[in-house]
Amino acid sequence: MAIAQAPNPSPVSWLQRWRQPLEAVALPVAALLSALILFGIFCAFSGANPFAVYGSIYKAAFGNWSAWQNTLIRASPLMLTALCTALPARLGLVIIGNEGALVMGGLAAVVAGLQLGTGLPAPLTQILMAIAALCGGGLWIMLAGALRHYRGVNETISSLLLNYIAIALMNHLVEGPMRDAEFVTKPSSAELDPGLWIGNLPGSRIHFGLIYGLIACLIAYVLIQRTTFGFAARTAGGNIRAARIAGLPVGKLTLAVCFLGGSCAGLAGMVEIAAVQKRLNASLVSNYGYAGILVAFVSRHNPLATVLVAILLGGILASGGILQRSHNLPDATVLVFQGIVFLCVLFSDSLYGRLPWFQEKAVS
Amino acid sequence: MAYPRQPRFSRRQVVRGLMATTAFGVVTKFGTACSPGTDAGSAPGDSSAGGGEDLMVGFIYVGPKDDFGYNQAHAEGAAAMAANVAGIKIVEEASVPETTAVAETMRSMIEIDGAKVLFPTSFGYFDPYILELATEFPDVQFFHAGGLYQEGVHPDNVGSYFGYIDEAQYVAGVVAGATSKSGKLGFVAAKPIPQVLRNINAFTLGAKSVNPDITTQVIFTGEWAEPVKEAEATNSMADQGIDVVTCHVDSPKVVMETAEKRGIFSSGYHANQAPLAPEGYLTGAEWDWSSIYTRLGEEFLAGKTLMAGDIPHILRGGLADNFCKLSDYGPAVSEEAKAAADAAKDQLIKGELIIYPGGLKDNNGNVVVPEGEGYKQDNIELEKMDYLIEGVQGSIEG
Numbered sequence: 001m002a003i004a005q006a007p008n009p010s011p012v013s014w015l016q017r018w019r020q021p022l023e024a025v026a027l028p029v030a031a032l033l034s035a036l037i038l039f040g041i042f043c044a045f046s047g048a049n050p051f052a053v054y055g056s057i058y059k060a061a062f063g064n065w066s067a068w069q070n071t072l073i074r075a076s077p078l079m080l081t082a083l084c085t086a087l088p089a090r091l092g093l094v095i096i097g098n099e100g101a102l103v104m105g106g107l108a109a110v111v112a113g114l115q116l117g118t119g120l121p122a123p124l125t126q127i128l129m130a131i132a133a134l135c136g137g138g139l140w141i142m143l144a145g146a147l148r149h150y151r152g153v154n155e156t157i158s159s160l161l162l163n164y165i166a167i168a169l170m171n172h173l174v175e176g177p178m179r180d181a182e183f184v185t186k187p188s189s190a191e192l193d194p195g196l197w198i199g200n201l202p203g204s205r206i207h208f209g210l211i212y213g214l215i216a217c218l219i220a221y222v223l224i225q226r227t228t229f230g231f232a233a234r235t236a237g238g239n240i241r242a243a244r245i246a247g248l249p250v251g252k253l254t255l256a257v258c259f260l261g262g263s264c265a266g267l268a269g270m271v272e273i274a275a276v277q278k279r280l281n282a283s284l285v286s287n288y289g290y291a292g293i294l295v296a297f298v299s300r301h302n303p304l305a306t307v308l309v310a311i312l313l314g315g316i317l318a319s320g321g322i323l324q325r326s327h328n329l330p331d332a333t334v335l336v337f338q339g340i341v342f343l344c345v346l347f348s349d350s351l352y353g354r355l356p357w358f359q360e361k362a363v364s
Numbered sequence: 365m366a367y368p369r370q371p372r373f374s375r376r377q378v379v380r381g382l383m384a385t386t387a388f389g390v391v392t393k394f395g396t397a398c399s400p401g402t403d404a405g406s407a408p409g410d411s412s413a414g415g416g417e418d419l420m421v422g423f424i425y426v427g428p429k430d431d432f433g434y435n436q437a438h439a440e441g442a443a444a445m446a447a448n449v450a451g452i453k454i455v456e457e458a459s460v461p462e463t464t465a466v467a468e469t470m471r472s473m474i475e476i477d478g479a480k481v482l483f484p485t486s487f488g489y490f491d492p493y494i495l496e497l498a499t500e501f502p503d504v505q506f507f508h509a510g511g512l513y514q515e516g517v518h519p520d521n522v523g524s525y526f527g528y529i530d531e532a533q534y535v536a537g538v539v540a541g542a543t544s545k546s547g548k549l550g551f552v553a554a555k556p557i558p559q560v561l562r563n564i565n566a567f568t569l570g571a572k573s574v575n576p577d578i579t580t581q582v583i584f585t586g587e588w589a590e591p592v593k594e595a596e597a598t599n600s601m602a603d604q605g606i607d608v609v610t611c612h613v614d615s616p617k618v619v620m621e622t623a624e625k626r627g628i629f630s631s632g633y634h635a636n637q638a639p640l641a642p643e644g645y646l647t648g649a650e651w652d653w654s655s656i657y658t659r660l661g662e663e664f665l666a667g668k669t670l671m672a673g674d675i676p677h678i679l680r681g682g683l684a685d686n687f688c689k690l691s692d693y694g695p696a697v698s699e700e701a702k703a704a705a706d707a708a709k710d711q712l713i714k715g716e717l718i719i720y721p722g723g724l725k726d727n728n729g730n731v732v733v734p735e736g737e738g739y740k741q742d743n744i745e746l747e748k749m750d751y752l753i754e755g756v757q758g759s760i761e762g
Contacts, residue, residue, distance in 0.1 A: 066475060070468045171586065175555070186488050187555065276464050276492075282587075283462040283488055321457045321469050325477060331428055331458035 023358040028298075031348035032312075035341040042336060048327040057337075060322035061315030072206050075314030077102075079213030080268035081292025082299065082306045083220050084141060087261035088155075089301040090224055091254060092237035097144055097159030098265045099289025100166035101137035105266020106273045107170050108136025110178075110280040113192045122195040129196065130270055137266015138259035140166060145258030149251045167285055174281050188281035198275035209271035213310070216264050220303035223260075233257050265289065291317075294338070298345045316341070418453040419480055419664055421445065422473035424466060425458045426486035426614075427589070433615035433634040438485040438509070440635065441653025448654075449661035455479060462488035470497045474504055481505045481664055483657075490524075498522045505670050507660070513677050523670045525656060525679035527687025528741045530566035531712050532649035533610075534719050535683075535690055536631045537570020538708045539646050540608040541578050542701035543629055544571070549580040550601035552611035552619050554588045556760035558749040560612045563633075563649070565753045566719050567610060572755055574704055581606055582758035588614040595622045602626040608646065620645065629696060636691045647705070648691035655686035682741055684713045726751035727758075 015022075040050030061071050084098040112132035116125045144162055147153035173189070180190040198208050224230035236243035236250050243250055268288060277283055295313055299305035320334030353359065421442075429439040435458065446454045455477045460466050466489050473479040480503075484494055487510050498506045498519040506522045513524040540549055549571055553560050568580040581604065583597040594611070598619050601609055610631035611619040617640060623630035624641035632638070632648020660675070668674030681687040690709070693702055711717035718740060724733035732751050733739055739746050752758060 060472075066471075070472070073464050073468060183491075187557070272463075278492060281488075286461045286463045286465075317465070318468065321460075321472055322476075324457050325455045325473075 019358055023352065023355070026358075027348045027351060027355075028345060031344040032341065035337075035344040038340050038344070039337050042340070043327075043329065043333075046329055046333070048329055053323065053327055053329075056322045056326055057316070057319040060319040067318065069204055069206050070318040071311060071314040072210055073314070074317045075310040076206070076210035076213045077268045077272055077288040078292050078295050078310040078313055079217050079307055080209075080264045080271070081289050082295035082310060083216060083292075083303060084137070084261040084265035084289070085293050085296035086299065086301040086303060086306055087220060087224070087257050087264070088141070088145070089296065090230075090237050091233050091257050092240065093145065093148065093254070093258070094156045095141060095144060095159045095258065095261060096156055096293050097141050097162045097262070097289075098292045099285060099287070100159070100163035101140045101262040101265035102269040102272070102289045103163075103166040103170050103284055104140040104269070105133035105137035105263070106269030106280060106284050107166075107173065108132040108266065109270035110189055110192065110273055113196050113274070114178075114190055118193050118195060122193075125196055126198075126274070129274065130267060133266040133270030134263035135266070137269060138261075138263035141262025141265070142255050142259040145254045149254045163289070170280065170284065171282060178280065180279070183279070186281050186283070188279045191279045192274060196274060197278060198271060207271070207275035209268070209275050212267060212271055214307060216267065217303045217307050220260070220264070224303065229253075229256075265292065268292075294342050298342065300349065313338070418451055420473075420478050421452055421454050421661070421664070422470070422477065422479035422482045423454055423456045424460050424469055424473075424482070424484040424486070424489070425456070426462065426488070427459055429456070429458045431615040432617040432620075432637050432640060433613070435485070435614070437635040437651040438483070438653055441651070441657040442483070444654035445657035445661040448658040449665060451665050452661050460486075462486060462493075464493075467493045467497060470494075470506075474501055479504065481507065483507050483509075485509045494522060495519065503671070505664075505675075507670075515677065520671050521669075523675060523677045523679065525660075525687075527651060527656075527685075528680065528682035529649050529651065529688040530562040530719060531682040531741070532688040532690050533563045533633075534566040534570035534712065535705050535709045536610065536647050536649050537567035537572075538574055538705045539693070539697055539701050540567070540610065540629070540631050541571030541574040542704055543646055543697060544575070544578065544608045546605045546607045547575060547578050548604065548606040549578060550598070550604075550606040550609040551580050551582040551756075552594055552597045552601075552609065552613060553582055553584050554590075554613045555586065556584055556750075558747055561749045561752065561760065562746060563612050564756060565749070565751075567631075568753060568755050569719055570708065573708065574701075578755065580756045582752065582756055584758070584760075585613065591615075591618045594618045598622040599626065602628050610648075616648075632691055638691060638694060641694075643694075644696060645691070645694040646697050647693050650689050650691055652686050652689040680742065682712065683709060684715065720746065725754045727754050727756050729754075 036054065043050045043053045060067055062068060081098045081102055084101050085095055088095040109129040109132050112129045113125065116128060140162060141159065144155045144159040147158050148155040175187040178189040179187055200207050201210070224233065232248050233253050235246065236248055236253050240250060269284065272284060273280060291313060295306055295309045299309040316334060316338055323329045323333050324331055423438065423442040425435040425438060427435045429435055439456065442454050442456060446452055455473055457469050460469050466484060470482055470484060473482060482504060484506065490508050490510060490512050494506050494508055495518060498521050502519065502521055504521060508522065508524045510524055510526055513522055551564050551567060553564060564580065564582055571578045571580065581601060585593040585597060594613055595618050598609055599622060606628065608629040608631060609619060609623050611633055613619070616633050616637055620630045620632065620637045620640040624644050629644045629646050630641050631646050632650070635650055637648060638645045663675055670677060708717065718738040720733050721738040722733055722736040723731060726732045750760065752760060
């Protein structure tokens with residue numbers, strides 16, 4: 001670093017050096033701003049004052065500690081489910097089986113938790129539940145990866161379809177073999193022992209899942225950016241034939257990365273059950289998986305950016321209520337906002353390297 | 365060229381990431397330390413504001429307010445409460461899933477809007493969300509649509525209300541039985557849970573009261589909102605020669621529209637679906653939340669609360685207590701059918717008619733209601749219903 005800075009302290013080289021990071025920050029910010037403007041126009045057409053709406057969104061999402069908690073509660077499962085798309089994406093795979101992996105993880109965790117019951121010390125049981133969840137979600141997505149690698153089945157389609165299979169399997173189990181007849185609200189499994197629940201962070205109503213999400217994103221970042229394994233995965237993602245020629249075990253890499261991605265979503269399922277639902281039922285399927293896909297794409301599959309984008313999306317979701325209650329906007333408004341943000345960010349993706357300000361100056 | 369630059373760039377990003385995480389942690393810690401202060405600060409402000417002003421009542425729906433179904437029925441009731449009772453203001457939030465989202469919505473209604481009474485209307489909101497929030501906010505009343513309140517187990521500020529809508533389904537069954545030419549009725553159902561089975565059985569019993577040979581074909585879609593399967597089920601029923609369909613799904617819209625398109629009759633559920641099927645709509649079993657919500661609203665203003673015991677924790681009722689009602693008869697309903705239905709309705713209101721008679725058999729031939737006078741509406745056995753009665757074709761095993 002020191003060597004690079006010393007010889008050339010002129011402003012031009014400063015711009016040269018920061019060109020890429022600047023672009024990486026400026027484009028998403030510009031995309032968000034244009035999304036806000038478009039959404040403002042939409043609000044104006046729906047008869048609400050756009051600036052008042054912006055103010056409400058900010059207040060409801062990040063205005064005070066209570067709003068922050070609301071945002072973070074919604075963001076924490078998204079960090080984990082987003083990794084299910086973001087990690088395989090570095091290998092060039094488009095996996096959208098997040099919802100299914102989440103369900104399989106939750107299912108595995110509940111089965112483990114109910115089977116072990118109170119026989120073992122609670123922390124040990126929780127770890128075993130987490131391992132079950134990691135394996136459940138991981139193997140599920142690994143299946144899509146294996147189909148891709150060995151049979152050439154399109155991983156996007158197969159992982160999407162695996163979602164439906166996972167949800168159907170869970171519905172079958174909670175309506176049949178695992179059903180707790182005492183619980184009448186909806187077909188559900190028996191309740192986990194209170195000792196196995198995941199509590200809240202001290203002094204807040206945010207459960208520990210947030211910490212799991214942050215840690216997982218950090219590990220994923222280090223793994224992808226800082227290890228040989230991550231480098232091999234990125235190489236295979238960049239050019240699979242070159243990777244093969246270089247002697248990289250592409251098949252093993254595919255399976256391993258898919259397993260890791262799926263296991264993150266599986267962990268989200270376990271957290272959702274142990275911290276929120278306490279039992280397995282259809283409420284586990286509440287679009288955390290699909291929202292995770294969005295987070296992964298908006299963060300350009302960078303695990304650290306995932307954290308920020310998940311918080312942003314959590315904030316948008318948290319503001320959905322206030323849009324209805326204070327501005328009389330229809331309940332789908334928050335989805336419109338989410339959709340506009342997604343489209344703007346995806347469009348901005350196509351602008352990388354095309355804007356003259358960020359293009360490398362021809363060095364004489 | 366790119367390769368040597370790569371590690372430098374990444375290291376910087378790691379440092380930045382670590383800094384961001386630390387900053388985040390600091391913010392979280394800082395916020396944590398602050399939270400009791402803000403909570404304590406906001407709570408007295410809310411209560412003092414609530415003193416002289418309108419009573420704020422919050423309504424939460426699991427789907428859109430204009431779904432022609434369960435949520436619309438509640439939203440219409442909420443609007444009626446606000447319109448009929450001066451001194452009540454409502455806040456509403458629609459499409460709130462049964463996750464922490466509903467807990468956050470309830471909290472925000474209490475803390476930001478100052479709601480003193482909440483109506484989280486979806487079944488799945490109850491456990492754990494309503495129970496947790498009710499414990500945390502003991503001076504806010506929570507009314508839940510469903511029969512789940514248990515005395516002594518659940519907090520004092522929780523109440524449940526639910527209607528015996530199978531009475532209205534029975535009358536709708538009378539109309540359907542009198543109108544059907546083929547003697548085959550269809551029922552598109554979501555899940556085989558007691559509330560749904562009660563409606564299927566009551567509808568069939570009503571139809572059998574005018575035509576003992578009539579059958580009801582039931583198809584379970586497995587989900588509360590599964591428009592494609594609902595349309596398929598309705599179409600396959602029309603193909604089989606079934607000429608009256610009804611349903612118990614969250615939004616009957618698809619079933620009604622498909623039936624109308626196929627030229628068969630339909631009987632509604634939850635809300636009035638006559639605009640969707642102007643020709644074939646016979647009648648429908650509707651919730652009448654307007655009257656219940658208006659009544660409760662007046663009681664709130666009179667100072668009655670669940671906690672004081674002025675409002676019962678379990679509110680139940682049928683046609684007689686205005687918990688449910690029937691849609692106006694459609695053009696296809698004959699005078700005889702109207703007369704038969706009105707007679708059944710009168711008897712139900714007077715309490716002279718028992719829907720589930722003694723000696724009732726299920727469709728496997730087992731006696732499910734013991735010989736005798738039968739099960740009255742408030743019989744607890746009916747809440748555990750796990751059978752389809754004789755005359756219903758289908759199985760709850762799926």
